[in-house]
Amino acid sequence: MKLEDVLAAKGRRVVTVSAKSSIADAIRTMHAEKVGAVLVPDAEGCPVGIFTERDVVRLYAEGDRDFDSLAVEARMTCSLVVGRLSMPLDEALALMTERRFRHLPVVEDGRLLGLVSIGDLVKLRLEETAQEAQALRAYIAS
Amino acid sequence: MPERPIREVIGNQEPFTASADITVDAAARLMKRHRIGALLVIDGGRLAGIFTERDALFRVMAEGRDPAKTRIAEVMTVNPRTISPDRPFGHALHLMYEGEFRHVPVVEDGRALGMVSTRDALEPDLRQFIADLETRTHIGEILG
Numbered sequence: 073m074k075l076e077d078v079l080a081a082k083g084r085r086v087v088t089v090s091a092k093s094s095i096a097d098a099i100r101t102m103h104a105e106k107v108g109a110v111l112v113p114d115a116e117g118c119p120v121g122i123f124t125e126r127d128v129v130r131l132y133a134e135g136d137r138d139f140d141s142l143a144v145e146a147r148m149t150c151s152l153v154v155g156r157l158s159m160p161l162d163e164a165l166a167l168m169t170e171r172r173f174r175h176l177p178v179v180e181d182g183r184l185l186g187l188v189s190i191g192d193l194v195k196l197r198l199e200e201t202a203q204e205a206q207a208l209r210a211y212i213a214s
Numbered sequence: 215m216p217e218r219p220i221r222e223v224i225g226n227q228e229p230f231t232a233s234a235d236i237t238v239d240a241a242a243r244l245m246k247r248h249r250i251g252a253l254l255v256i257d258g259g260r261l262a263g264i265f266t267e268r269d270a271l272f273r274v275m276a277e278g279r280d281p282a283k284t285r286i287a288e289v290m291t292v293n294p295r296t297i298s299p300d301r302p303f304g305h306a307l308h309l310m311y312e313g314e315f316r317h318v319p320v321v322e323d324g325r326a327l328g329m330v331s332t333r334d335a336l337e338p339d340l341r342q343f344i345a346d347l348e349t350r351t352h353i354g355e356i357l358g
Binding site for chain 2: 099100102103108125126128129130132133134139174190191194195198208211
């Protein structure tokens with residue numbers, strides 16, 4: 073299974089905010105869209121940053137709390153690790169494990185095509201395993 | 215399916231707990247210090263709820279509540295789904311998958327022992343998933 077299949081299963085919707093948005097706006101967007109991360113695209117639509125709920129909790133705990141005037145671009149993570157459509161699921165999982173992140177933007181030719189999360193990958197892995205088991209049971213019974 | 219019992223997954227993990235009357239402010243600092251995304255909320259020695267970074271975001275900050283004046287008891291998820299340490303880890307994964315949440319408190323005789331999360335699935339259980347799949351392919355080949 074590849075990231076292309078993951079996106080086919082979960083959809084290609086990505087929630088984005090502009091770099092100049094305030095962190096308060098990003099929080100409202102995450103809440104309205106029920107997501108744990110927003111991507112920040114450049115003018116061409118390629119992601120340049122990611123901002124997650126963990127960032128919010130960390131900033132708040134550090135006392136960095138002026139969320140209404142602080143721009144997302146000032147606090148987002150810029151060193152983005154991205155995946156391609158052809159990346160195998162296991163490779164994406166291994167990346168998340170090694171680098172300790174939970175969201176992987178899928179980019180092809182400088183275009184943002186989707187965002188996969190640790191939850192999406194674990195969910196698909198569970199479905200895949202269940203299907204394999206069923207197929208094997210059916211095979212043995214036949 | 216990972217058959218490893220949850221007791222083994224959590225090992226000797228000291229459960230990250232918080233008293234129900236601490237503020238969201240204090241909870242955020244606790245989560246940051248321990249680099250975790252959820253706290254078990256204890257009231258009168260028993261598990262009363264779970265408080266996650268998502269609760270901090272959606273139920274406090276997005277709602278315009280003051281984290282310094284909001285107690286976690288007001289915004290936590292009460293009566294979360296829990297699991298016994300004797301169940302296989304695969305059961306916890308299914309609970310998370312069906313309920314669309316990421317943390318399951320592990321409870322025995324009313325006492326919170328720890329917590330499992332989707333993150334735990336990545337290492338080493340996910341590798342076991344992969345190994346299982348390969349084994350099945352091999353069995354298929356042998357049977358075929």
